[in-house]
Amino acid sequence: MKSPSTRYKLGLFTVLFAVTSVISCVQNCFSQQFEFPGRRTRDKLGFEMIKNLVIIPLYINNTGPYNFILDTGVSPMIITDPTIISGLEIKSLRPTKISGLGKGPDIDALLTNEIKASIGKSSISNLPAAILKEDILGLSNYVGIKIHGLIGFYFFNSFVVHINYSSKNIRFHLHSNKSKIKGEKVPFQMIQNKPYINVSTYLSEKDAVVAKVLVDNGAGHAISLETYHDKPFPLPEKTAEANLGNGLSGPISGKIGRIYSLQIGSFKLKNVISSFPVYDDAGAKAILLNRNGNLGAELLSKFNVVFDYKNQEMYIRKNTSFNVPFEHDMSGMEIYTDDANKRRYFVLRIEPGSPAEESEMKLNDEILALNFSTTQQMNLNEITKILKSGDGRTLFLTINRGGKMMYKFMKLKRRI
Structure with a gap:
């Protein structure tokens, strides 16, 4: 067993920063959308929810199932467990380096487009994928079950995807299958194949800051606030030092605190626990992405959410956990x-x-x-x-x- 001091964990961040340097390379690969066989237009799939993350079964090259985190914060598929590669019969692998949020060195990875993936009754061929040469994130240790990777854009872009956090299932259907969507519509902007929205953050009752945030249901926190006007994001009055997790490039340190409230659409949530990573670790890199922060699963899971990438819209409807207070670990x-x-x-x-x-x-x-x-x-x-x-x-x-x-x-x- 490796010493815990040498282990990596997901913490409050997924690899949202880490894949930035490989996206342009991977996207040059030939790709298609997920498709249903024959005349099928929709499907439904149960998922396991651990620490508010959506974990689904996925088949790769007719082997599996493998546990993948369904993650709006990633573009190409990321295989974090390289031990599965030997059984996938992949012939073409291109070496690359991935740089990410944190203080460590770049990470070795491999790129391929020889992936056939299946989710439920849907499948895709020639799916772009980045394969970590070492399971540096330790996602399995973070969630307590074996995790093999993350998948995001190519699945979300293929369907209208309904995530029901209350009943722990996802429904997905073709865009041509018209049906009424319940919930409040929140437009978003697609940047590098990821959805961004504006939210209003209130450090006090009247002190509002409009923040452009990545919608990232693969990040465990409620919200991470990184930068504002090219400087560190303003802190609330009371904060505590915290280890916010690890990116691919190492530890992410910073503070946690409560903001007075956060408004998304017409919904306002109070006393939201927020992460404030050290500016040099996160804020400076966030500037390159022209954003202020990252909206994560702890907040998103208070809604049942529908993603429609084609029309750049999501729909949110509060669920039974909406009024449950935000709490942080009290053991230390x-x-x-x-x-x-x-x-x-x-x-x-x-x-x-x-x-x-x-x-x-x-x-x-x-x-x-x-x-x-x-x-x-x-x-x-x-x-x-x-x-x-x-x-x-x-x-x-x-x-x-x-x-x-x-x-x-x-x-x-x-x-x-």
Whole structure:
């Protein structure tokens, strides 16, 4: 098992910055749209939702299924698990370098257009794909199940796609199949095959900033605010230092805080937890994309969303989680799984001055039970909810530290 200090995780970001340098190259490949066989015009598919991410089964070159994150923030398909490549019979692979958000070096990748992919009853041939030579993101460790990659533009561009976060299914149909779409229409602009909208962010009750944001349902946060007028985005009064995750090029540090409210269309959400990455890590690169930030899945999942790329429109309709308050981790520790199949959960990071530090938790501690409930019966979603379940709540933890069983009390604390 690799030491957690050397592992990479998705954190609050997906590879939205990372693929920028390869998009132009990959898009020169011959490509088609996803199509249905015969006279079929629509399909429906269930998905697994972990940390608000949409995980769907996908077949590649008649093998699979593989678990892929359905992600509006990526253009070409990205295969993050290179171990599956040997069984795909790909003959032509072109080496490239990917630079991304973070402090590390560029990442080695391979490009191909010899991918046939199938989602439900739909399929596509000659799909452009970037294959990471090393699973540097560690998506499986972040979500607790095996993840093989991400897919975005080519699927969304082929259909009208309905994502129902409430019932955990997607419906997708041809544009020629006219049907009434429920929800409020929000126009967007397509830039480099990704949707951008304007939202109003309020740092205080009257202090509004209109922000141009990427709509990225493959990013775990609610919103990341990166830059404003070529400078760091203004911070709310109260913030906390945080590790915001990793891009392909390394760690992303910054702050988290609550903005007073955020308005998307006519809907206003209050006390939204926002990420503010260090300007040199994110803001300067965001300027190149002429945007202010990134709207993620924690906020989008409060709606049932329909994407219509052809007409550059999305439709949003609030669902049962709309009024659930935004909360951040209250333990001050990050948990990951090294072997998703065995559901073993380890401490990856401990924030200074946090309840985890006060409870004398250590890196690499394995969490065996929470409040006498074994973690082998839990997934990362359930553990994450427990660790942000209430300011002042006391947890009883059973841990394994180097083969020795230990017990800890931890009093959760809301930091922002």
